[in-house]
Structures are given as structure tokens and as C-alpha cells.
Amino acid sequence: MLNVGVIGLGSISDFHVKPYAANSEAKLFAFCDMNKDRLDTAGKLYDVQSLYTSYEDLLADQNVDAVSICTWNATHAEIAIAALKAGKHVLVEKPLCTTVEDAKRVEDAVKASGKILQVGFVRRYAKNTKLVKSFLDNGDFGELYYAKASCIRRLGNPGGWFSDKDRSGGGPLMDLGVHMIDICWYLMGKPKPVSVSGHTYSKLGNRSNIQNLSFYKASDFDASLNSVEDLATALIRFENGASLYVDVSFTLHAVKDDVSVKLYGDKGGLELEPQLMMTTERHDTIINITPQIDHLNFQFEEAFQSEIDYFVASCLGKATTLSPVEDGVEVIKMLCGAYESASLGKEILL
DSSP: OEEEEEEOOSGGGHHHHHHHHHOTTEEEEEEEOSOHHHHHHHHHHHTOOEEESOHHHHHTOTTOOEEEEOSOGGGHHHHHHHHHHTTOEEEEESSSOSSHHHHHHHHHHHHHHTOOEEEEOGGGGSHHHHHHHHHHHTTTTOOEEEEEEEEEOSBOOOOGGGGOHHHHSSSHIIIIIHHHHHHHHHHTTOOOEEEEEEEEEOSSTTOTTOOSOOOOOOTTOOTTOOOSOSEEEEEEEETTSOEEEEEEESBOOOSSOEEEEEEEESSEEEEEESSOEEEEEETTEEEEEOOOOSOSSOOHHHHHHHHHHHHHHHHTTSOOOSSBHHHHHHHHHHHHHHHHHHHHTSOEEO
């Protein structure tokens, strides 16, 4: 049995807490949050007795074997390092942290501790990702040489810490782009990134004036606070000659929201989102393939359950995580490289 502590009880924590509760090999043992009311409410709901307002106190609890870190991005590194030093396994929400320097510090701490650190790249754990990976591993699409992904929101700046660069590390690129970059890079076989050209735009603000269209707002939403970009784009080049283009937005004058993930090889191509589709050639004819599966689209809750189950199994020595710290470091290099490129106005080498 793995005794788990959850640090940070904001909205994303629900997708950790519920899967732990559903896992027969895990026990929700401790919660930590600075908001005492939220902490007490969660404790009562899940019958968790060990409640802390300080993560240091939770980490000092010798009964806790592993932790999920669901706090602001800027705190991920310090809490992860402290947890590893305290002898805990760690599942840290994406992104791993907000700087390359911190990412390397976390990686060093993992190596020194001998503990598991899993980065919350939840799309890697989705059923459709596993299905596509089996096709790719068997060479059905040949050499993947180009991918592109979008996560476009017309109106979707959550505000709160998401829109505070000091706490989030960035806007849609750090919040949404991390998923888009990671899933493409993972399915492409994780080639070594060599350069990135990025652009960021702050033209529309958070569009808090808009009425008649609702969107998710953080619990600490403040319309007057916004220091992150509206839109970000990045073109990433890899050592093997492949490339990846990503665009993501919190706000944009778009007709509709759009999420898409597309990869292209010399024997076929695929769209993972919005719905799984494949294409190839047979007998001089282009054919489209629709797999007969339960769901063609990304199943959010199911993927989180799979992610948590994988983490628990990895901590118990029954599996190997699909998203180790080394991958978190590489993704941070790409994210930070895109921001640096945008700031300098030129392509940079990684």
C-alpha cells in the first residue's frame, strides 16, 4: 500500500485525489493547502486525517511514501526537491518547473535520491496515445518528419495565478503548449531538439469585458491582473531533421475553440485530436482509417486515472513511468527556448 500526500488542493488536484481514491494500492494519507477552509473540506470529504498548511510539515510525516504536487508552477521545483530529499516519490503536475536551471536541479535531486519522479504529461497515458504508439513502434507510419498542434481558446484566460507570470512562468505556452509540445515530441520518438523560433503576442489582454460567453475562472480570478501572453507560436527543429509547429492561445479572435494534434510520416499520417484518424496509401489509393474503438477523442478523466495508476505502480516497483524527469527537462528547454526566442526576435539554439 502506498500512502500518498497531495500538496495543493486547487482544481487540478481533483484529478489526482479521485484516481488515488479509486486505486486499491494507494491510500490518501495527507493533504496540504494554504487555504484552511479548503483543506478542512477536502479532509472531511475523503476522510483524510493528516492535514497540513505547510508542505514542509507534510514532508516531515514519515508515514507519507509519495506526493502529488498540484501547486503553482513556480513552486514545483522547490517542493519536488524537498520531497525527494525527504525520501518521497513525486508526481509533479506539468510543467516540471519554469526554468531550465530549476529543471536540472530537480533532475540532480532525482538521481541523488533514487526515488521516482513522474511529470504530469497526462496525454501520454491516454488509451488512444497508447494505441497510436503501437502503430508507430511497428513502423506503420514510417519516419515521422513533421508534426503540428494547436490549442486555441477564443476566451479562456483563467486569471488568478495562471495570468501571473511570477507564479505561472508564462501564459498559454506554459499552460497549454506544454501538453501540445510534449505529446507530439513523445510520439515522434523524442528526437533531440536543436533550435526553436518562438513568437508571443499580448494584444487582447484577458478580454474580461466580454459578456454572454462563459469560461473557466480560477478561484482567485482578478480581472486587473494579467502579465502573460495571449498567443504563442513555436517552430522546433530536431537533430534528425524533423520539425514541430505549435500555436496556443488564451484569447484570440477565432471563430471557435480548437484543439488538434497531427503527425506526418513517409508511410502515413494521423490526427490524434480532435478525433483519432489515420491515413495511408494502398494500391495507389489514399485511404483514411477510422479505428473501431470506444472513444475517438481524448478522455480526460480516464487518462488521469491511468496516469495515477502508472505512478502508483512505478512507486511499488511494478511499472516504469512513461514520463520521467529527463523528459520534463527536455520539454522545459523547448518551452523556455521559445520564450527566449520571442524576447530576442530570432531563432535560438538549444
